[in-house]
Amino acid sequence: MVSEDLERVSADVCLSRGLGRSYGDASLPPEDQPNVLNTRLADRILSFDETSGAFRAESGLSLTELNRLLMPRGYFTPVSPGTSIVTLGGMVAADIHGKNQHKDGNFGDHVTSMKMRVADGSVIECSPTQHPDLFRATIGGMGLTGHILEVEFNLRRIPSQWIWQESRRIRDIDEFQDALEDAATEWPYTMGWIDCLARGKSMGRGIMMTGRWAESAEAPPKPPKKGFQPSLRFDWPSWVLNGLTIRLFNELYYRKQWRRKSSGIVSNQSFTYPLDAIHSWNRMYGRRGFTQYQCVLPREAGRSSAKRVLEVLTSRGGASFLCVIKDFGREGLGVLSFPRPGITLALDIAVRDDTQALVDALNEQVLQEGGRIYLAKDSFTRREHFEAMEGQRLDEFRAIRDRWDPQRRFRSAQSVRLLGD
Numbered sequence: 001m002v003s004e005d006l007e008r009v010s011a012d013v014c015l016s017r018g019l020g021r022s023y024g025d026a027s028l029p030p031e032d033q034p035n036v037l038n039t040r041l042a043d044r045i046l047s048f049d050e051t052s053g054a055f056r057a058e059s060g061l062s063l064t065e066l067n068r069l070l071m072p073r074g075y076f077t078p079v080s081p082g083t084s085i086v087t088l089g090g091m092v093a094a095d096i097h098g099k100n101q102h103k104d105g106n107f108g109d110h111v112t113s114m115k116m117r118v119a120d121g122s123v124i125e126c127s128p129t130q131h132p133d134l135f136r137a138t139i140g141g142m143g144l145t146g147h148i149l150e151v152e153f154n155l156r157r158i159p160s161q162w163i164w165q166e167s168r169r170i171r172d173i174d175e176f177q178d179a180l181e182d183a184a185t186e187w188p189y190t191m192g193w194i195d196c197l198a199r200g201k202s203m204g205r206g207i208m209m210t211g212r213w214a215e216s217a218e219a220p221p222k223p224p225k226k227g228f229q230p231s232l233r234f235d236w237p238s239w240v241l242n243g244l245t246i247r248l249f250n251e252l253y254y255r256k257q258w259r260r261k262s263s264g265i266v267s268n269q270s271f272t273y274p275l276d277a278i279h280s281w282n283r284m285y286g287r288r289g290f291t292q293y294q295c296v297l298p299r300e301a302g303r304s305s306a307k308r309v310l311e312v313l314t315s316r317g318g319a320s321f322l323c324v325i326k327d328f329g330r331e332g333l334g335v336l337s338f339p340r341p342g343i344t345l346a347l348d349i350a351v352r353d354d355t356q357a358l359v360d361a362l363n364e365q366v367l368q369e370g371g372r373i374y375l376a377k378d379s380f381t382r383r384e385h386f387e388a389m390e391g392q393r394l395d396e397f398r399a400i401r402d403r404w405d406p407q408r409r410f411r412s413a414q415s416v417r418l419l420g421d
């Protein structure tokens with residue numbers, strides 16, 4: 001389906017859906033309006049200026065395809081999430097952030113213009129100067145302001161398809177925050193893995209990864225090869241991932257970094273998209289699946305706020321197989337953009353009977369710290385928690401929606417749960 005077809009689709013069709021890589025219910029339709037408009041076939045590249053990097057494409061273009069076509073020509077997206085299996089529309093709607101958030105902000109900061117189909121059926125262009133309210137509400141607006149048909153942004157020049165990576169073992173959460181802060185002045189890409197089962201003095205121990213594009217002289221002469229991609233073909237039984245196996249995995253992973261520091265050249269694929277190496281990796285969580293809980297804790301909450309949130313997780317026996325830490329440097333452009341200066345924690349949690357209670361407890365702690373959660377990952381937050389976290393930002397978002405979609409034609413299962421749509 002190309003963008004002209006998207007413009008013509010029935011007015012009854014509501015929510016847009018890209019590649020469905022948001023972890024929660026953001027791209028699922030509400031029960032009473034079960035249609036979604038899938039953008040996957042609207043994926044044409046419309047223009048590309050090799051001198052300036054200015055690029056325009058339909059919103060269903062995937063980052064995998066963009067990388068396949070443009071990395072060999074020396075261009076990369078200014079901001080990338082931890083998977084390339086996303087569409088441009090999904091990247092705008094979630095205002096995604098990457099390992100360079102501390103330096104380059106979010107994807108929305110690099111978008112120069114968008115073509116949209118809004119609730120009354122009209123197709124318009126919006127940008128920081130044309131309908132700026134719609135532009136800001138769409139960036140990070142989780143598809144609730146209309147269909148993004150086309151996205152224009154600036155690609156970055158890269159010297160090679162390889163990354164110079166440094167990994168460093170970190171002893172505890174305080175050292176982690178210091179290390180990320182120091183690394184932010186030197187490295188364009190930073191993030192860390194935390195062993196969130198370690199308690200006491202070792203709480204928050206882990207491995208920090210930093211990276212920069214390898215110069216052509218230091219990179220291997222040939223581009224990285226696409227390696228074998230295994231696939232999980234069935235759901236693992238739920239007992240496979242339990243407190244004990246996760247503890248064992250964490251211990252081995254932590255010890256894998258046996259030198260305090262190591263460095264070398266790796267492919268962009270393995271540095272930026274490690275989880276894409278295994279198809280359907282989510283099946284290891286069994287039939288009940290998992291949820292990801294991602295919050296940001298503002299700088300003003302102080303150093304110990306991350307420790308307090310991890311304590312809520314560990315004291316309730318919430319074992320997270322994958323826990324990622326990253327510092328954010330600045331607030332996003334979107335009315336509801338997730339990042340703000342501070343520390344973000346992302347925890348993958350297998351769904352159990354007590355998951356709702358665990359997310360409630362985490363949200364109460366995050367509220368006390370003055371933080372907020374990431375809508376692209378959420379499926380358990382309660383409306384009252386979300387409203388308390390968002391305050392005035394939510395009032396502004398509602399006012400813009402009132403102007404552009406007073407009848408709330410664009411709704412999702414998530415917006416029913418969190419906004420009462």
Ligand SMILES: Cc1cc2nc3c(=O)[nH]c(=O)nc-3n(C[C@H](O)[C@H](O)[C@H](O)COP(=O)(O)OP(=O)(O)OC[C@H]3O[C@@H](n4cnc5c(N)ncnc54)[C@H](O)[C@@H]3O)c2cc1C
Binds near residue numbers: 080
């Ligand atoms: C392994 C993995 C790693 C990830 N790492 C990161 C990360 O590092 N940083 C980060 O920020 N996120 C990360 N994410 C989340 C992911 O980047 C976002 O959820 C992104 O929005 C998914 O894009 P999608 O095309 O799959 O969108 P979907 O999941 O299909 O949709 C997401 C939202 O976008 C809306 N939407 C999609 N297309 C359009 C359109 N054309 N018009 C209007 N609205 C639209 C949907 O309605 C929905 O609200 C990760 C996800 C995975 C699975």
